[in-house]
Amino acid sequence: MYKIPFLDLPPLRSAAGTVRLPGSKSISNRVLLLAGLSEGTTEVHDLLDSDDTAVMLDSLKALGCRLETSDHGVLQVTGIGGQLKVDAAQLFLGNAGTAMRPLTAALALLAATQGGSFELSGVARMHERPIGDLVDALRARGCQIECLGQEGYPPLRLSGPSALDFSAPVQVRGDVSSQFLTALLLALPLVAQQQPIVIEVLGELISKPYIHITLELLKRFGIAVEREGWQRFTIPAGSRYRSPGAVHVEGDASSASYFVALGALAATEAPLRIEGVGSASLQGDVRFVEAAQAMGARVEAGPNWLEVRRGSWPLRGIELDCNHIPDAAMTLAVMALYADSPTTLRNIASWRVKETDRIAAMATELRKLGATVEEGPDWLRVQPLQSWQAAAIHTYDDHRVAMCFSLAAFNGLVVGKTTPSVPVRILEPHCVAKTFPDYFETLFSVAKARSKDIPVICIDGPTASGKGTLADEVAQALGYVVLDSGMLYRASGLAAQRAGADLDDGQAVAAIAARLDLHFSRGRVLLGDDDITDALRLETTGLLASKVAAHSEVRHALHQLQLDYRRLPGLVADGRDMGTAIFPDAPLKVFLTASAATRAERRYKQLISKGISASIAGLRQDLEARDLQDKSRKASPLAPAADARELDNSALSIEESKDLVLDWWAQAGSFADQR
C-alpha cells in the first residue's frame, strides 16, 4: 500500500493481463457478523483484508468471539451463539457503514434482552453519516439508544435491559440507505425465537441488490426470510443462526468496476481478465458490466470471471438510473470523460451520505481536470473532455474517489498532437485501504505507459556520498521503484570471480553479467542458490565492481536490465552513469557529493555499526582509489550530466537532502503549485 501524501500517475496508454480481486467488503462484513452471532465455528475463506473489515474483526473480538487464522489464511470465527459474553464494550468503527449499522441493531437488541451497555463510535465523517432511521425503528420497539453527539448520528450508546414489543411490524425507511434494512434483517433473528418479526419498509427501497446479498447470506446461516416484494419482510418464529461450516467470500464487484472500465478504455490488444466475480456473483454491482457495455465495452463472463476489451471508441455517453449500482456508478463518471456525448447519472442521492458527499466531490475533482460538470440533488452530468489539465485530485478519505480517478490517467489514449497528455496526482492514496489496500499495485501490474512518460530521478556521485540512502528515502516518499545499479556491477564482479573468469577479459565477464541469475527475497539477494547479501556490501566487492565496470562490454550487457527498472509509477536510479548514459531523458538528475573526509567517516560508521572493523584512513584511500578508477575509465566515466543539479551534502542531514531533492522534483513536474 502507498503510505505517502500523494501518488503521481503518468499518462497511461494500455492495459493487459489478469487481476485477482480482493474479497467483497459487503459480503465480508455481513459474513463476519453472522458468524459472530452464530453458534459454532465458521471458516471464512478469501475474507477481505481492509480497514473496514479490521474494525468489524476488532469489534467481534471485543464482544467475545474467538478468531483464529490458519496457516493458509483461512479465518475461523467462533461465534457467541446469540448470548452476550461481555456486558460492556466501546467499539470504534472507523468509517465503516457496513459495521456501524448492523452492530447498532445487534447490540441494541442484545442489550435490551440480556442487559449491558455498548458505545459505538467512528471517525469524524462517520459522526456526520445519518443513522436516525435505524435508531427510530429500534427505539419504537423498545430498544434504549442514546445519540451521544447530535440526535440521529453516531456515536451511540445502546443499553438495557428493556422490554421489547414486536406485536406490530418494525418500520424502517428504505429511501436513504438500504443498510438500515440490512442491519435489521441481520440482527432481528436474535429475538425471533418466540414469534415471527415483520419488517415494513417505508418509502421506495433503494439499492435492492444489497438486500439481495443480505437475504442470501442469511439463508446460508439458517435464516429463511420471507419477502413480499421489497416492502415487507418476515423473519419466521424459531429462527436461529446456524454456522454453515465454511463460507467463501467472492471478489468485490464494486472494485471490479475500475478494471471493467480499464478494459473498456485500454484493452486494445487482448482482453483484461478479472478473476473473483462473474455471472454467478451475488453482488448487485456486477451489473456495472451492463453500464460499461452500454458505453462500448466488450465483455465475456464466466461464473467467477470477466474478460473485458475495448469496443466502441470513443466510448458512448449514456443516461442511466444508477439506483441498482450506487457504488460502482462513480466509475462511470470518470469513464464519461472519454465518451462522445454527455453522460447523465440519475437517482444517486445516496452518494451524498457516503464516505463523503460523493456528488459534490466528483463534480469538483472532474472540473479540476478541465471537465464541464453539472450536478443536482440526485444527479450528475459529465461532458466529454477534450483539453485535459494535470490535476491533483483530493480524495476526501474516500477510497472510491481515489480508485476511479486513477482512470483519468488514461488520457494518454485520447489527447491529440496539439494537446499533450497529462499526469494525474492522487492525494492521500492510502484511503484505498478501506476496501482495496493493493489497488494501485494491482493497477500498475496491468497498466502500461510509454517508457519516456515514466518519471525517473537519477542520483549519481562518488563512493559513499549517500546515493543509496537518498535514493531509498526519495523513492519511499514518492512510492517509486529503486534501481541500485552498483549492486548489478557488484553482483557481476562476484559472479565472474566465483566462475574463475579472467576479470581483465571484458567479453568473458560480460557473458557472465548478461546471464546474472539474481533473485530478491525477503531483503536477501541470491545469486543462483548463494546468498550474496553480505558479500555484496564488502569494500573488496566495491573494488571488484569498479574493475569489471570499466569494460564497455560489461556495461553494455547490463544496459537493458537497468532500463527494465523503469516501471510504474516511477523510478529513482542510483549509480555513476544514470544521468549520463542510462536515463539521459530523466527530468531530474542529482550529482551527489561530499568531501572525501566526510565520506570516509560515514563509511567507517556504517561498517562499525555492522560489526565490521575498519580504519578511516584505509577507507579514505580505498574510496579515493575507486573514484579515480571510475572517473578515468573510458566507458561511461563517473561525471555529472550536463543538466545535473549538484548537491554537496557534507553538511546536510539525510532528511535535509531528501527534502531538497523532493523540492527540486516538485519544481520539475506538472504539480509545482499543487503539493
Ligand SMILES: Nc1ncnc2c1ncn2[C@@H]1O[C@H](COP(=O)(O)OP(=O)(O)OP(=O)(O)O)[C@@H](O)[C@H]1O
Ligand atoms: N546526508 C547524510 N548525512 C549523514 N550520513 C549520511 C548522509 N547520507 C548518507 N549517509 C550515511 O553514509 C553512509 C553511506 O551511504 P550510502 O551507502 O547511501 O552511500 P552510497 O553513495 O550509496 O555508497 P556506494 O557508492 O558505496 O554505493 C550510510 O551509512 C548512510 O547512512
Ligand SMILES: Nc1ccn([C@@H]2O[C@H](COP(=O)(O)O)[C@@H](O)[C@H]2O)c(=O)n1
Ligand atoms: N551506474 C554504475 C554503478 C556502479 N558502477 C560501478 O560499481 C561500483 C560499485 O558501485 P556502488 O554504488 O555499489 O558502490 C562503482 O565503484 C562503480 O565502479 C558503475 O560503474 N556504474
